[in-house]
Amino acid sequence: MDPLSLLRKAGLSAQGPALPLHGGDMARVFRVGPYAVKLAPNPPRGLFQAEAQGLWALEERGVRVPRVYWVGEEGLVLEYLEPGPEDWEGLARMLAALHRRREAAYRAEPGFLGTFPLPGREGGEWTTFFYERCVLPLLKATWDRLQGLGPKVEALFQDPLPAEGPAPLHGDLWHGNVYFSREGPALLDPSFFVGERGVDLAMMRLFGGFPKAFWEAYRALYPVPEEVERALPRYQVYYLLAHVHFFGEGYLGALWRVISAS
Structure with a gap:
């Protein structure tokens, strides 16, 4: 699935192209407007749900993480965080x-x-x-x-x-x-x-x-x-x-x- 299709499935829309971002070794990540869309080829069942649960757990404990907008077996839609200075x-x-x-x-x-x-x-x-x-x-x-x-x-x-x-x-x-x-x-x-x-x-x-x-x-x-x-x-x-x-x-x-x- 491509990032724009995933956004449509999530009921979200954004203007502009899907721009590739660094996504580590296991996934592909794209910026689409205010969203970061994460996909992986043939992901194991539950992969993205586990990541979302981890982000929520860290957020509950005071850690800054990107907001989770949508999660499914096909991928994850997160808040795109604008880059800032090293701290x-x-x-x-x-x-x-x-x-x-x-x-x-x-x-x-x-x-x-x-x-x-x-x-x-x-x-x-x-x-x-x-x-x-x-x-x-x-x-x-x-x-x-x-x-x-x-x-x-x-x-x-x-x-x-x-x-x-x-x-x-x-x-x-x-x-x-x-x-x-x-x-x-x-x-x-x-x-x-x-x-x-x-x-x-x-x-x-x-x-x-x-x-x-x-x-x-x-x-x-x-x-x-x-x-x-x-x-x-x-x-x-x-x-x-x-x-x-x-x-x-x-x-x-x-x-x-x-x-x-x-």
């Missing part, structure tokens, strides 16, 4: 406030990392929750491509991960999912769940893109204990398994490095 200190304030929140328990609705489906889960001890909900499905999907690293991944989660308390997470917080709008920093394309903030911090460190100004402001607002710092490579395993799944064995070197650092 890393503002992003630090927003994320520190999000990560400081405490929820009743670890919790995840059925969702996705990229287009990879992840199960729902609620409650329990953190290490078991994270391993069984996030790591194990990807480990099973990639086992035959890991060249013997599978047992090493399993062994990483025999010891408990540090637990500061259940916090709401973006869940896929690489720099491409941060957007600086005229109104201030915003987050895009979440893989929302309630877990430990180290998961977000680990992804932010994995591929870089967050400058010193951000980290200084974030740490001043919400210092990161040494035990959380030491756990970040174990959380990065989750994201690198996803990259092996989507993009192939070229990521095995990076996977080996974080295993070795754990």
Whole structure:
């Protein structure tokens, strides 16, 4: 389906052409007037509904996100946010406030990392929750491509991960999912769940893109204990398994490095 057809299905109209925007690796995004229209080729069932639920969850917790106008199996219609200046200190304030929140328990609705489906889960001890909900499905999907690293991944989660308390997470917080709008920093394309903030911090460190100004402001607002710092490579395993799944064995070197650092 093309973006103009999706807008018509949503009962929305806009003047002007559909202009391609950056949409990551899994989707195509177009600006059509005041809307950002997101589509994906052969999306798995529930993909866009899960993204919309994540955006609503973040918005309820004080995070700036694009408004959701319409969601269906075919795609998503969002508010187009006009670009603005970089504000890393503002992003630090927003994320520190999000990560400081405490929820009743670890919790995840059925969702996705990229287009990879992840199960729902609620409650329990953190290490078991994270391993069984996030790591194990990807480990099973990639086992035959890991060249013997599978047992090493399993062994990483025999010891408990540090637990500061259940916090709401973006869940896929690489720099491409941060957007600086005229109104201030915003987050895009979440893989929302309630877990430990180290998961977000680990992804932010994995591929870089967050400058010193951000980290200084974030740490001043919400210092990161040494035990959380030491756990970040174990959380990065989750994201690198996803990259092996989507993009192939070229990521095995990076996977080996974080295993070795754990």
